[in-house]
Amino acid sequence: xxxxxxxxxxxxxxNSPSIYxxxxxxxxxIACTWGAVGWIHKIxxxxxxxxxxxxxxxxxxxxxRIVSELAVLTFCTMLIxxxxxxxxxxxxKSYRSTSLLEMxxxxxxxxxxxxxxxxxxxxxxxxxxxxxEEV
Numbered sequence: 001x002x003x004x005x006x007x008x009x010x011x012x013x014x015n016s017p018s019i020y021x022x023x024x025x026x027x028x029x030i031a032c033t034w035g036a037v038g039w040i041h042k043i044x045x046x047x048x049x050x051x052x053x054x055x056x057x058x059x060x061x062x063x064x065r066i067v068s069e070l071a072v073l074t075f076c077t078m079l080i081x082x083x084x085x086x087x088x089x090x091x092x093k094s095y096r097s098t099s100l101l102e103m104x105x106x107x108x109x110x111x112x113x114x115x116x117x118x119x120x121x122x123x124x125x126x127x128x129x130x131x132x133e134e135v
Contacts, residue, residue, distance in 0.1 A: 007025075
């Protein structure tokens with residue numbers, strides 16, 4: 001918010017637009033999004049369609065929850081491997097943003113496998129606890 005306020009102020013008050021503010025704001029947004037994904041799953045606030053699972057009795061409801069968590073874990077595994085591959089590639093080939101900032105792209109790309117790891121950690125914790133317990 002501070003960077004955006006600075007950008008607006010410098011552009012409209014001082015007639016001197018910032019060339020870095022938008023890009024830095026995007027990188028912070030990426031970091032916040034991927035950094036929070038594990039916590040959001042921990043507090044059970046991800047978008048989900050749980051109508052069907054809530055209608056299933058006992059064993060079937062628990063089984064559906066386990067299948068759901070295993071699907072999330074599968075997604076996390078692919079995200080970690082693909083994201084790590086992209087980070088390594090961008091580091092080895094020295095990919096940089098095309099702006100004047102020329103940010104090394106492995107830095108924002110690293111948010112993806114880190115977020116996938118955080119989500120996988122919470123998912124494993126949810127799989128190893130009983131359905132009513134706190135993770």
